[in-house]
Amino acid sequence: MSGSTNTNAPASNHVTAKHSTISRAKVLIAKKDYAAASAILRTASRDYHVLDILAVCLLRSGQTSEAISIYRSFALLPGSAMVRPELGDSCKRNFATAMILHGSPSGGLDLLESCQSRTSERALEIRAAIKAWAKTLSWWRRLDWKLNRIEPQNCVIPISFEPGEFEFELDLAPQQPLEQAVKQASALEIDKARGASMPVPETAENPPEKSSPLSHGV
Template sequence: MNRKTVVRPPAFVEKQTEDTLLGRAKRYVRQKDYVAALQMLGNGGHDPEVKNARGVCLLRMGRYTEALQFYRGMLLRSGCIVMRPELPTYLKANYATALLLIGQTEGCVQTLTEANDDKSPIVMRLNQNLKRWEKGLTLGQWLLFKFGALHSPHALVPIDFLPGVFEDGLIEELPAGAASPGGVQ
């Protein structure tokens, strides 16, 4: 019997393994079992999509500060305050979401501006939430916000979707009757 052995390059095998890992983790996320997904993802691998799945889990578990630090490590070069331009919008939007959910509204606005992708559904949705929140501010609060001096609890912007998006950019709506995410921890 003549058998052929197919040898795959290491990059293909690694990608295949990460795709399988990502697929299984997303199944847990769809079931709202973020702890299991996070445990499965471990340190996140090397693939940005796998790493992003870890950040999405942190956001959806309400671990906003940890998610912020996680995305900051992905998006900003060491010692820099400018985001890496080559990274996709969904990563920048998740970083902006983390900023928003800990009350760093000005940082969120700046991140969305720097992402420079007004056609992205998640960027549009975040901007809609910001505009709705801004309309509810008193004149004094609005002035403080515009000058970067508005702080918690007035700077907490409620969002009307589950925080965190994957590479497909699909936005998950909040379940009926669910409380809006937001708040400093």
């Protein structure tokens, strides 16, 4: 009996410490002190939920390159550019946001296409930012993007939203069933009205092979 208790204690302590660290980080995040929250989260476990929160804090602190490195360290299957199937959509959207801020809209679109739900407000915002950026390209750069999804080096994609979503915020204040149904119905109407706001990935039937930007620097 005592041996069993001792064996389980470290795991229990580990979980308790993780939740304690996240709780402390949430207080700082509520104050928009992302630098301090990042410092605390670096001491927590390497659980992907913790790493996602850390990466969002880094994005909001302007440390995009480090956020990208963190996402690549846990979000991709080892030795590949395939996204881990267990990742939630919000984490994939956060990775997509990091990619476009890092100058890789193609990588951002790849991640959005791996989401189960492609009609979330944030997914639409990311696609809209990429679409607006594409309109600023010269005609031949735009053609290369449209046909082959090849972006210019060091491209800058402005966004009109605060980067990253905290998963714990998405779970807060659940809506009443009626309110949720109304919101979903409104979203469907907005989607129909926007039409081109959710474009199908603009690729040629036989695009040239290129390495995935998800697992390589841009």
